[in-house]
Amino acid sequence: MLNNIKNNILNFKKNKQLLKKTFNPKDNSISINICYSEQHEIEVLYKILIEILNNDKDIEFHDIVVTSFKLNNYITYINSVFKLKNQEKISFYISQNNCKKTQQIFYTFNKILELSDIRFNNEEVLELLDLPMISKNFNISEEEIKILYNWIESTNIRWGINEKHKDNLNFLKINQNTWFYGIEKLLLSYAINEKNKIWNNILSCISIDLSKSELIGKLSYLINILNKWRVILSRKKQIKCWHSLFKSFSKDFLNNQPELKYILTMMNQNWEKMIDDIILSNYQKKISIKILQKNFLYITKKINTQKFKLGAINFCHPSLVCYIPFKMVFVIGLDSKGIMKKSNTDHLNLLKDYPLITDINIDDITFHIFLKNLIAAQKYFYMSYIGYSSKNENKINPCILIEQLIHYIALHFYIKKDEKLKIEDNIKKISHYLVKTHKKEHFYNKIHTKIIKHKNKNNIKNIHQIFFKNILNIENSKKQNFLINLKDLICFWKHPIRYFFNFTLNTNFAIQKKLLTTEPFIIDQLENFKISNFLLESMINNKDLQNILEQIKLSGILPYKNFGEIALRNKYKEIEQTAQIIHQYRLLPQEKAFNLKIEKYCIEGTLKEIQKTGLLRWKVNSINYSDRISLWLEHLIYCILGGIGESKIIGHKKQIFSFHSLSYDQSYNYLLDYIEGYIKGINNPLLLTKSGSAWFDKVYDIKNHCVYKNPEIKRKAYKTLYDTWTGNSYKKGEKEDIYIQKITSILDVKKICHISKKWLTPILQHKKINEKKT
Template identity: 25%
Template sequence: MFQVYHSNSLLVLKDLLTELIRRDPISDPFVAEQILVQSPGMAQWLKLELADKSGIAASIDFPLPASFLWKHFSEVLPDVPERSAYNKEAMSWKLMAVLPAMLKQPVFSALQQYLADDDDRFRLYQLCNKIADIYDQYLVYRPDWIEDWEQGGDIAAARHPWQPVLWRELKSYTEDLQQSHWHRANMFSAFVDGLKNPSAAEKLPRRLFVFGISALPQNYVHALQALGKRIDVHLMVMNPCRYYWGDILDQSQIARLNRRWFSKPDLDFSDYAEGNPLLASMGKLGRDYLYQLQDNALDEIDAYADPERGSLLSAIQQDILDLENPTRLPEQIDNSHGKHRLDREDRSIELHSCHSALREIEVLHDQLLDMFEKNPLLKPRDVIVMMPDVAAYAPYIEAVFANAPAERYIPYSISDRSNRQENPLLLSFEKILKLNSSRFTVSDVLELLEVPAVMRRVGLDEKSFQKLRFWVDQVNIRWGMDSEQRSIWELPLFEQNSWRFGIKRMLVGYALGEGSEYWQGVAPYTEIEGLESELLGKLAGFIDLLDETRLHFTQDHEFSTWIEVINQILENYFTADEQDEISLNTIRKTLQGLQEQLKDANYSQALSPSVIAHYLIDGINQQRSSQRFMVGSVNFCTLMPMRSIPFSVVCLLGMNDGTYPRSIPPVGFDLMTDYPRRGDRSRRDDDRYLFMEALLSAQEKLYISYIGRSIRDNNEKIPSVLVSELLDYAEQGYVLEGDEELSCSNSGEKLRAHIKTQHPLVAFSPEYFKSAGDYFSFASEWLPAAQAESRAAEVFLTEDLTSEALPELELKQLISFLRDPCRSFFNNRLKVYFGNSEIEAQDEEPFSLDNLSSYLLKQRYLQSALQDRDLERLDKAILAEGRLPLARAGELNLNKLRHDSLELAEKLKPLSEGTPQRIEINLSIGEVKLQGWLDSCYPDHLLRYRPAQVNARDRLSTWVEHLALCASNQACRNTVYRGLSGKVFYKAVPAEKATELLADLIRFYQQGQTAPQAFDAGSAHKYFEQQAKDPDKVMSALENQFYGSAYSNGLQDNPYLRRAFSDFEPFVTQFIPLAERIYEPLLSCVEEGKDD
C-alpha cells in the first residue's frame, strides 16, 4: 500500500503517525520503525514528540531518503557496493585522473584554454569538483540524459558537447577499476523491476513512513511507490493548501507569459489562476512536488487543520489553506470596508527595522523578554530564530545573550556553525595549511600563537605571551619571514621588519647586553636579560617551526607524504585538551576520508599544497554543529530545509534586500539551466518556500527584522522582496479596526506602520526610556547614557577629598602635575589609569614616521652631537632598527632628522660654553620641603632644550625650574629654553618673589590632590594670546581648544580631563582664574626669541 497524507500542520501529521504506530505496533522489539526525514533537526523534534505522546520513543530509525534507498538497493539488486562508485567525491578524483589526457581533443578546447598555466593543478581540481557536482545532479534529475550518453548519444549537450564524451570516459575508467556500474540513474528502474520478485519483500522493512519532506525527486517518488506494492508506505506531506494548486502562477509569471506570447491571437492566460498571491509567489518548490504526486495517481487522505482565525498571522495562514485571495481590488477604493478587519492590539506579525546586525540582536533580546513577561506559558524552547547565515550573527548573539545579567538571561543555543567557527584550533590549522601564501604578518602569527592549544605546546601563559607581543612591537617586526620568503610577492629583497630581522635583533641584544648600539649590521635589542632568554628561545623555535612547515607547502607531495606532514603539524603545534581532541579527530577523520576517496578513484598522482589545503579546509567546514538544535533553549540557526517545525514564535533575522532569498549563480556549463524541468532545485526558489514554511509554522507570532537604515548616513533600505510581498499582501487585504472609512491606500499605510517598528541607532537612545511611546528596553544599564543628553553635566566630585600631609615634594613631581593636573589627580590620588596598555599590531613596514618616533630619533641625534659621538655609526644603528621607511624614503627621513638635530646642536653651542654644574634644590617653603636637582647650570644661565617646537607645557615646566633656581640664591639666575625654531629667555626673579610664586604653585598642587583642576598650559597660553589679539573672541578660542576640530585634538581627547569636565561651561568657569593665577606670572618674566 502506498498512501499519501496531506496536511497543513506537522502536528496533525505527527498525530497521524503516532496513531498508525499505536494501532499496529511492530511485534518484534528488535525491528526498528523506519521514518524517513529530511534533516536531523526534524528527527530530533519528531523523537521528542513521539516520546511525549506515547511515553517512550525507542527502536525507531530516522534515515535520510538517499541513504535509506541505497541501503535497500543493495538488498534488492546484486553487487551494489556500500558506497557508490559514482558519488560526487569519487567522481571528482576520477575526473582529475582522466580529464588532462582528453584536453587535446577539439571538443575540450574551452576546458583546455581554462586550464592553461595551471601549474599546481588547482584549477583542474576546482573544475573537476564542479563537473562532478553537475553530474551528480544529472544522476538524480536527468537520468534519461545519463542513459542516452552511455548509449553513445549526446542529448541536450549541443552547447557543451564535451559532457557526454567525458561521462563515457568516466564510466570506462570506473569499469577498468572493476567497480560497480550501479549509479542513481540506472538503478531506480532496476530496483522497481527487482521488487517484482516475491523474495525481495523478505529484505524490506515491514512498513515505511516518509514524514514531512518538502520535495523529493521524481525517481525517489517512483521508488517509494514501487515499495508500496510490497510494504506499507505512508507518505506524509506538508501541504499548505487544501485545494489543488499545482498549476497556479503568480502575477509576474503570468505577465512574462503575456509578454512572450502577446502576438498569438485568441490566446488567453486567464485560465492560469493566481489563487493566493503568497502561495503562487513563494510556493514553486511545493507546487512542483504536488504536481509530481498528482501525476502518479496516488491514494490520498486529507487531514487539514483550520487555524484559529483571530489574528493577522492566522488569517494569512487560513487564506493560504483555502486558496483565497483577499488582495483583489475591491469595488470601492475610497473606503476599506471590503478588507478583513483586525484588532488594533494584533501583534502576531511584527517587522523591526534596525541599523545593524548587532542592533537586530539587541532588539530581539528585549522583544523576547517582553514576550516572556506577557505570556508566562511561553518558554525559550518555544522560540526559534533563523537567519540566512548564522555564522555572521554568532558574535553578536554571544555578545548580547551571553553577557545579559542573571535576571535577563535567556537560555540559547547556536546551531549550524561549522566546527572551525566554534573551535580556534581548527581555525589555526587552516592558517597553517595556508602558510605558503601567508604574508606572516604580526597579527596572523600572534593570533596563531595565542590559540590555547598552541600556547600549551610552545609552553606559554598569558603573561609570557604579552611579553612576547611587547618585544615583537619594540623590535619593529611587521611582516614576512625573511627576504627569501618575501620574494614570492615579487618584491625587492629586503630583510627589514621581518621575523628573522626581529629575532636576530633580540638574540644579538641578549648576547651583547646593555650599552651595545650597533654590531655587524644589527641594531641589538638589549631589553632581554637573564631567564627571559628561555622565553626568547620559545619564540625563535616557533618561528623556525613555521618556516619549516612553510617549506613543506612549497612543493607537491604524494598523499602518503602529506599524511606524514599533517600528522607532524598536529604533533608539533598542538597540545590538546578534551575539547581540542575532538577537533583533532575531525582533522584526522577528514584526512582518512580523503585517503579512502583517492583509493577508490585509484588516484596516485602528487597533490599540490593548494589542493590538499582546500580539500581539508572544505571538509572540516562542511561538518557543522547542528546536533545542538532543539535542546530546550531559544534556537538560533540558519534558514534551511525542514526547519518548518512548529514553534510558538518564529523569528527571521537578516531579511535584507539582496541577502534573502539567497542567490547562487548557476555554473556556466550546467545543462539543466538550458533545459529546465518541473522539480529542478533552485536555491532562490528553496528560500522562497522556506520563508513561506516559516510563516506557516509560526503558531502565535512571526517576528521579522532587517537592516532598514544605513548606519553611516541613515538612508532608508528596503527589506527582502519576500518581506515586501508579505507587507503588500497584508495592507491590501486587511484593515485595522476603526480604519474602515479610510481609503484602501491610507488604511494600508496605517497597517504597515502598525506592523513595522523603526528602531533608533543605538540601544541607549532616550526613546527607549520614555514612559509613553512604542519603544521599551529591559537593559537598565543603558539608562544613564540615555539620560546624558537631557540632564545637566554630572559633577565629578560633590565635595573635595580630604587633603593629605605633604612634608616633602619633589621638583619633578610638581612639574609633572602642572603639565597635566587631571591626570596627576587620577593617577596619584585615585590610582586610576586610563591609558590603553593594549599593543596594536602593525602589519605593514613603516612608510612614514609619526611625531613621537621622529622626536625620539631627533633626541638621540642631538645627544650624540652634543657629546661628539660617531654620527655615522648612529645612522647605521637607526637604519638597522627598522623604524624608518625602506630605501631612499628612509634615507631622506634620516637626513631630515639629522639635519634638524645638528642645526639645534649648533644653536646650543654658544649657550653651553663652560662647565655645567649640577645644583641641588632644597627649599623650605612653608611646611613643605621642595627638593630636586637642576642639571645643565652654566655660569650665567640654566639651559633647557628640546628638539621640538616651543610649547606652553615646556614653557611652564622650565618656569618652575627657573623659580627654584632663583629661590635658591644661586649665582646663576637666568634661564634659557631652546627649541628647534625659537627660544625663551627667563629673566631673574628676586628670591623672595620666586619663593612666593613657588608657594602658590605648591598650594595649587595640594589643591590638585583633593579634586581635579580645570587647568591646561596650552589653553592658558591661547587665552592670553587671544586676549592680546581680540578679547571678544577669547571664549570662542577656548571652546575650540576644549572640543578640538576635525584637524586638531582638543582637551576632550584627554581621557582624564574629559572624565572630570565633560562640558565646556564648568571647565571654563574654573579655568580662567587658574590661568591668570598660574600662567600669567610666567608671561611677565619671559622674552620670546625667533631664529633668523
C-alpha cells in the same frame, strides 16, 4: 506524581475538567532545590546523582541529562566538582563545551592553512599566540606574550620571514624588519646584554633579562615551524601527499593536550576520508591546499557535532532534549535572573506593544522548551536555582517557570485530607514538600569556610588601603610639614587631571600601542622624535656621531637604502642647528640639590644644567605649554636659591623661551601659590588644559601685560581654543584625552579660560620678549 502531571498535560485538550488527584509527600519524582551559588548548585546536583545512582540500580549514566539555559556559566564548576580526586568517578559529557573546542581547532587549522598567502606581519603571528591551544603547545605564557610584544617593537620586526620570503612575494630582497633578522638582534642582545652595540652589522636593541633567555628559543622554534608549514603549503602536490596533513598539524601545533585527543581523532578521520575519496576518484593532477581547504570546510559544516555521548551523564542546552526520553532530567539555573530577562531595548521594540499572531515570542519558546524537558523525564524531574544573594543573603525568587509549575500542581493535586484547602494554602503546603533548601556548607567544612572569609576580609582591607592610601597621606600631611618633590610638582602642573588619577586615585589608563606592520616608507612620528632626541643628546655630549648614525641605520626604522640615507642626512642637519645654539649658551654646566621650606611645606629636588647665565633646557620639537610651566617652576626655585640669571629653553627651528630674573620675595610668593594649587589639585581635579593655554596665548597682550579687549582678537582666540579641543583629521583634539573624558564630556569654555588666566598669567608676565615668539 511526575507521570500523573505528564498525563494531565497531554490529555488536557481531551478532558478539560480533570479531577484533582492525591499527592504522596514521600514521592520524590519532582524536586525543586534552592542553592546559594552556581558552584553550590553543581555540588548539590552531584550529591543527588550519587544518591539516585546508588539507590536505583536501573539508572545508568546515559539515562541522566542535565540542562541549563546558561550552561556556559556552569562549565568551570562542573569540571571542578565532577573531577575531584576523592569523589566517586562519574563519567560526564558537556556537548556545548566540546562544540566550542571543535570550532577553535577548526579555526586554528584554517589559520595554518592560510600561511602560504600571508605576509607574516607581526600581528598575524601574535594573533596565533592569542589562541590558548597554540600558546600552550609552544609553552608560552600570557606574561611572555606581553614580553614578545615589547621585543618585537624594540627590534622593529614588521613582516616577512627572511629576505628569501620577501623575494618570493616580489618585494625587495632585504633582511630588514624580518623575523629571522629580529631574532638575530635578540640573540645578540642576550649575548652582549647591553643596548646599542654593533656586531657583524647587527644592532643589539634591548637589554634582556637572563631569566627570559629561554623565550628567544621558543620564539625561534615557533617561527621555524610556521616557515616549514609555509613552504609545505605553498606548492601543489599529488593528492596522496596531503593524506597525513592533519596529523602533522596536530603534532606541530596541538601536541600533548589530552583533552583534545577525541576531537582531533574525529577531525583527522574526516580529513583522511576526504583524501581517500579523492584518491578513489583516480584524480592524477597535482592539487593545491586551497581546494582541499574549501572542500574540508564544506564537509565539516555538513557533519553534525555530537550532542550526546553514550555511557556518560550529558550536560546540554534544554533545546537539545526535544522529547528524547531520559529516566532523569535535571534543569539547573532556574533563578529569576537566569532566563527571560528583559532587554534594555524592549521599550523601543514596537512588536512588543503591537504583536501579531505570526510574531515570534521568545518567552513562549522558553516555556515550550521547559515543557519538552518535563515530558522527556520518565522517573525523575529535578530543578535547582540560586535562592539567596551572595552579598546579604536576601531571598531571590525563582523564575516564572517554577512558580507556574508549583501553581499547576497545586491546582490538580492535594495531600490526603486537604482536598478542601484554599488554593493559596495548597500552594504553600505543596511547596513545603517539593522545595528543598540545601545548607550553605555543602562541600566545605567550617574551618575552610572561615579561611575563605578571612582571606576575603584581608582582600577588602588591602583594596581599601591601596585606593585610599594617598588620600590619607594627604590629609595627615596637612597637619605636619608637607614634603614635596620637585618632580611631582612639575608632573602635576604638566597635566593636573592625569596626575589626579595617577596619584590620588592610583589609577592609570594605559593605552595599548599598535605595532607597525609595514616596512618604513617614511620615518614614523614617534621614531622621528626618538632619532632627533638621540642625535641631539649625542651632539651635546660629544659622542661618536659616526657610530650613532650607524646604530640608527641598523635599527630598522629608516626607509630602505638611499631613501633612508637622505632622510637621516636631512635630520642630522636640522638637529645640528639646534645643537649649535645650545653650545653657545652651555658653558661649564652644574647641578645643585636643594631642600627649601616654603611656609609649612618642604620642597626638595635637584636643579641640573645651571649655567652662569641661568638655567638651560632644550628639546627637539616645538616648545609647548608643558615645557613652559616646567621651566617656570624650576626658575622660581633657581631665583629663591639666589640665582640672578635668565632661565631659557631652546626648541625646534631656533625657538627660545626665557624668563627674567625674579626677586626672592616674588619667587617665594609665586612658588607658594603653585604649591597650594598642587595641594588643592590632588584632592579635586584642576581643569588646566592645552586648549586654555592656546586661548591665553592669543588673548594675552604680552607688551602691556593685559588681556586684549579687541573683539576680533577674542574671537580668534576662542576659535583656537575650540580647534585645540576638537582637533582635526591630522591631529587629535584634547577632548580625546582619556583622563579629561573621565572628568568632563563637554567643553566648559568659561571654566577653562578662568583657570588658564589664573595660572598662566605669571608665566607670560615674566617672559622675555626680545626672543623669537613661540
